[in-house]
Amino acid sequence: MSGVEVSAIGKGYSGLRVLDDVNAHFEQGRFTSLLGPSGSGKTTLLRIIGGFVAPDSGRVRIGGVDVTGEALWRRNIGMVFQSYALFPHMTVAENVAYGLNRKGIRGAAASREVARVLDLVHLTGFDARRPKQLSGGQQQRVALARAIVTKPRVLLLDEPLSALDRRLRQEMQIELRRIQRESGLTTIFVTHDQEEALTLSDRVAILDKGRIVQEGVPVDIYERPTTLFAATFLGDANLFKGVVNDGAVDAAGTTLRTATALPASGQTVTLAVRPEKITLGSEDTPADATNNHVMAVLREVIYAGATSTFLLQGEDGTELKVFSQNRDVTLPLPGMRLRLSWSPAHTVLLTD
Template sequence: MLQITGVSRRFGDVTALADVSLEIRQGEFFALLGPSGCGKTTLLRILAGFESPDSGTVTLDGADLLGQAAHRRPVNLMFQSYALFPHMTVAKNVAYGLERERLSKAEIRDRVGEVLAKVGLEQMAGRRPQQLSGGQRQRVALARAIVKRPRLLLLDEPLSALDKKVRAEMQLELKRLQHEVGITFVVVTHDQEEAMSLADRIAVFNAGRVEQVDEPVALYERPRTPFTAGFVGASNLFAGRACSAGLAADGLGVLPGVSDLPDGTPALLAVRPERLRLDGEQGQGVLRGEVADVSFYGGVSHVSVAVPGRAEPVLVATPGATQVRAGTRVALSWAPGDGALVPQ
């Protein structure tokens, strides 16, 4: 539905976007994920019509999007701050865009009622924004964005103002709503959990470039660049050269992994903390070391293991509370399929 081809944007000496190309499908929940300053919000502003690229094209359903004025585009942007009118009621905030289009009062009333029911705020229609919680204000902003039935809805860090519990609830709400209304959502976030839980596909951005586009599970299980391996989720990264059994790492020997890289290729081996098995010192292990630290997070414990020949500790995630204590000698192992090789 949306085709972005070779889009670049510079601000003086700073390159915000460098030859970005993406395809976003009809009805998809698509996430732009990356650290602050990587160019994802600049791309969102170009789609909304608030910025113009220095080069490149953007088409929506085959028609040129960049040639249309911002208010003429079938695109809506939900701001990070929500930008609600404090002097208007919830219903008036939601109706504002429809009133600007000079629709009949009956149609406005019907569409506002319908969308407030979808976001569960029909009982709050007469309240002002300051009388609502953060989660409720977020729903009003969402209702106002979808009531105009755009082809494409852009969301800039939509949940960043919410606390953790409300945020988790709103992630489910956003996903449900997106399926219900059938609008294509493009969300900008630096929160990996948010991107993973919401998106059908994710584009990982770094310094104005797209590192990898994939479904969440594929992105997590099989990162294709060093940046993706380090940025998406926690990973233990080992440097060395690809070999038939995995990775030949200096000072650590051959570490098990799966790849299609030619032997001798400089590579990183990425192993997720939850894929490592922790055994006593006498157990079978790929690596051996000493427990440096144990942290308990409720559902999971993080165990840091200092391994001779490696500068950084190896992180192991185990379910629930662990009996392992700092100073214990342990053996670490993982299956070859749990190690992903990434060319350096």
């Protein structure tokens, strides 16, 4: 199998399990984000793939070849670390040439490669500067150039944008994506920023407490989360806990339908609905039979110009959240009783 494959990876530190039976395939030439909260094991998994850390169990394969026992320098991996340490006493060109020199590439051949990657990261002309004479974003691009100059088989990026301010971060996201497309590198990008993962990636893998709980293209991961963790970590979700009754779910004082198959009657299940899927209507608008409906009292309106967030309380006390675009200038007022409507197709069954 091409790309990077990890199977049954386990890792613990002094009795504490950090990674537990991690299985994943990071496809050749794709940009995959590894998304998870702090401490979920993202850096550890990346370091195992890179060969900086040995797993307690399991295998790592790159391009179909088992590299689990292979030394770090033989794996030909480019890595940008969480704290991107450039060598402060070296110029930009020397920093980038470092990996080439270690491989015995020097002189004109090295200069050519350095020029090639500096052009790729849009830093031509910065060769003679030292890291402290660069902005944060420029330093980050040098770190990236340094990681890709040796034409690695895999590029591992550990939260490379986390030190940058919001604006620079957005610029660098676009740059990173362009550089990845132009270089065609198989890239694994660690982040705990949900939006960043959705925006940048061909695929997203969600790590929770040392396990990959879901993996897929961004739209599937967001629209069809399979676990409570995936539903709530990747964006907001309204949750309805109820009991299956003849192909529907009795929850929130009403009956909710899903587009997917449900377990047998009598089983307790949790359904998730993204806040932007819900339409608000006045309580006396006729209920459209094809949709799911819940009555709720509006508690708070958070107006943000283009959009508003509505916080509501269902009749059984459930906290609900609705996002909507401000097409109308008159917003409903707190205290009003409203009808929430959404399609069964947006009513997702969680499986844990």
